[in-house]
Amino acid sequence: MTPEQAGLFAIFGSVFALLVWGRIRYDLVAFAALIIGVVAGLVPTDHAFSGFGHPAVVIIALVLLVSRALSNSGAVELIASRLISGDRPTSAHIGIMSVAGAALSAVINNVAALALLMPLDIEAAERAKRAVAQSLMPLSFATILGGMITMIGTPPNIVIAQYREGALGEPFQMFDFAPVGLLVAVAGIAFVTLIGWRLLPSRAGAEALLEQAETELYVAELLVGEGSKSDGVTLGDLYPMADEADINLLGLIRRGRRLPGFSRREPIQAQDTLVVEGDPKAIEGFMGKAGLDFAGSERHEGGITGGSLTLMEAIVPDGARIAGRTAMGMQLLYREGVTLLGIARRGQQVRDRVRLMQIEPGDVLLFLGSPERLDGAARSLGILPLEGRRTGVVQRRKAGLAIGIFAAAILAAVAGLVYLPVALAACAVAYAGLGLIGGGEVYEAIEWKVIVLLASLIPLGEAFEASGGAELIAGGIVDVTQGLPAWVILLALMVVTMTLSDFLNNVATTLIAAPVAVQIAGRLEVSADPFLMGVAVAASCAFLTPIGHKNNTIIMGPGGYRFGDYWRMGLPLELLVLAIAVPAILTVWPL
CATH class of the missing domain: 3.30.70.1450 (Regulator of K+ conductance, C-terminal domain)
Incomplete structure (x- = not known):
């Protein structure tokens, strides 16, 4: 191990420890790590702030803007207003809400999708006199699963798509994630609908939380x-x-x-x-x-x-x-x-x-x-x-127009007529012109902590890869699994990535795991695509803790969940995702 590699390993190790500790904001941790890397000569000075102009950062910011505008237009309400009923059995309610949540998460940010549907789920639980803990976690998990279907549904997919362009010369396209992501989402939603919610506690207390929220x-x-x-x-x-x-x-x-x-x-x-x-x-x-x-x-x-x-x-x-x-x-x-x-x-x-x-x-x-x-x-x-x-x-009078503009932007990007960030930017400009998002909201809608986190870690990730650090980890994984089939190595990479994602921000996990995936594929002399797709799926599946994904954190208070409750449904769901995703990836993206 070279001194440069040792220094970058120390920085990433410190970042990991501080993020798990959770006492310091993750954007400050990442930015401080970047500055330390630059001062120590581990990150080139002229690349120090290159992450802020990276396409992945731009796309994530624009997706958040578009999500807010679609919400303001009432487009989401057209779907959500038909979901509430206190008369449905629990499984039927969870199934309908989960499908709606996954569908929304495929086209808007999955955090925004949960924020829009969570009040409806709480209202339905109140009408049915049912503990909201039984349905809120399945809804959260469904929105996470739905985000894997398209490139813009979740930040890991955006990061992986743009990383592939730098590593292999061409990015993943909008719906390249759909075959695997859709299969995983369908299996996951079936699980949370039929089995998963039964593993959760039926604690009283949701009514008290609702009473506290009364205005x-x-x-x-x-x-x-x-x-x-x-x-x-x-x-x-x-x-x-x-x-x-x-x-x-x-x-x-x-x-x-x-x-x-x-x-x-x-x-x-x-x-x-x-x-x-x-x-x-x-x-x-x-x-x-x-x-x-x-x-x-x-x-x-x-x-x-x-x-x-x-x-x-x-x-x-x-x-x-x-x-x-x-x-x-x-x-x-x-x-x-x-x-x-x-x-x-x-x-x-x-x-x-x-x-x-x-x-x-x-x-x-x-x-x-x-x-x-x-x-x-x-x-x-x-x-x-x-x-x-x-x-x-x-x-509400602009819902149809808002949907039409968004659909046109996505179709233009998929057809290759317009670069995706430009298409999303044009969509955001149109929404601003229509008054669907105000000047102040443009800045409020963007989650700047995530933007700073990603922009800070991108130069560190590039330096880590250039120093040979990713190759070192890839070599270790290949050596440990020497003689085993390639699918076992893919499974091992996904297990490691999934475990990291349960404790780290999923963007940080993706930036660390993506170079390792490419290096493993290079050592095995096979296509890197299945390994990159495996990282995208695994980084999104943070179901074991309330800190792995923001959606899990959001539901903790309203659902009255404890830290250990996430394991009840999350562990079998992660095992199901691995069982479905590995063969699906190797079928759609052969070695």
């Missing part, structure tokens, strides 16, 4: 626009939809005056305003199902379809500038660029128009506006935004 109930006003599906029906006709969305219908406003009583039998007319009560997400969801708009939203830079709007909850402290005044009196939209949509007042029933109510200290207010305007209004009005209580407004 204030706001009285808000929803506008009936021209051509709305609610135009012409009675208020009573909307009661089943309101019950499903978990909101209360309180009455009807016509020509600026509230009609007496609950107006249950009153036919709804265009330009009427419905008075509803519920939490922000429930109100926003009902608005979409009933074809309504937030009253006043049409004046926000072209209305609800004209820009990226957000609901913000904030409390009114003593001494706030808004206390003792009304929204109309303060001309909030004109002066601050925000609309007061709802008021929650310590459980009291609100009878006045929202914009005419005098605000009191202790009220919790619901505002509509762009994120930048909301932040400015909070400072100006002296109110205190509630942490973690912002809800994006879905721009």
Whole structure:
């Protein structure tokens, strides 16, 4: 072992230990390791920051942007809204949610897919009076499995595709991962649906978590626009939809005056305003199902379809500038660029128009506006935004257009007409032009910690390979498995990669294992493709711990899981993945 190899092994060993320890952010660990490598002369100075312009980094950032915009358009909601039912058996519910999660993860980031479907799964568990722990982990695992189907579904596939271009002269294409990834995903989903969930604990406590997550109930006003599906029906006709969305219908406003009583039998007319009560997400969801708009939203830079709007909850402290005044009196939209949509007042029933109510200290207010305007209004009005209580407004009228643009970008890239990063960038620009993602969201949507991690480790990985470190590890694996068939060596590489991925970030694991895969193939004098594909599959399959994949971390709290619970379903699933993937890889990508 040369001094250069020893130095790089020491850096990667320290990175591994610090990532497993978990007390220091992984992006800081990786960036510090890069700087140490440059200062020590192990990474060429002119390559120190080359990772930040690497195609894999660009693609991951753009996929996150596109995922956020598709979510904002309501494209995902078209699928998700049909999944909820408290009447289905547990296996049927898990199967439907898992298939939906895997399908979404194939075309958008798998973390985004889980974030979109997890609230629906929790809601279904609440309706069925079932512990959410039984279904949340299967959903998480299904989104991880679905990400393996396409190149853009999961970061390891993106990294492997771009690494192949550097090592072999041509990258994997968008659907090169599909034959193996689809087979593994189908087998994995069948397992979690029929067997896996039965291995999980049925702990009580999900209801308590749900109760803790309850928000204030706001009285808000929803506008009936021209051509709305609610135009012409009675208020009573909307009661089943309101019950499903978990909101209360309180009455009807016509020509600026509230009609007496609950107006249950009153036919709804265009330009009427419905008075509803519920939490922000429930109100926003009902608005979409009933074809309504937030009253006043049409004046926000072209209305609800004209820009990226957000609901913000904030409390009114003593001494706030808004206390003792009304929204109309303060001309909030004109002066601050925000609309007061709802008021929650310590459980009291609100009878006045929202914009005419005098605000009191202790009220919790619901505002509509762009994120930048909301932040400015909070400072100006002296109110205190509630942490973690912002809800994006879905721009449902643009769902079809958003799907069409995304499909066109992917088809153009697959057909070789446009370079994939350029196609995704054009898609993101189009979404920004349509107002599906705002200027602030462009930066919020990108997970910068992952970007810095990947960009920092790429130069280290290149230096590690150039120094012969990857060849050294590959030689060790080949020597240990000397005389055994090539499929056994592929299996050994996948087991090592899978084990690393359970404790390391999957991007870091891929960057370490990819050069080793190519070196092993070179020593065996066989194609490198099956070994690279094996690394892609294994790096994605982090099912044993809550730290191996971000999706596993996300579900730990809401599901009430303990560290050891992941082994119950994760270990047999990883064994199943190996049993399915190895023969599938060797069939599709022969040696």
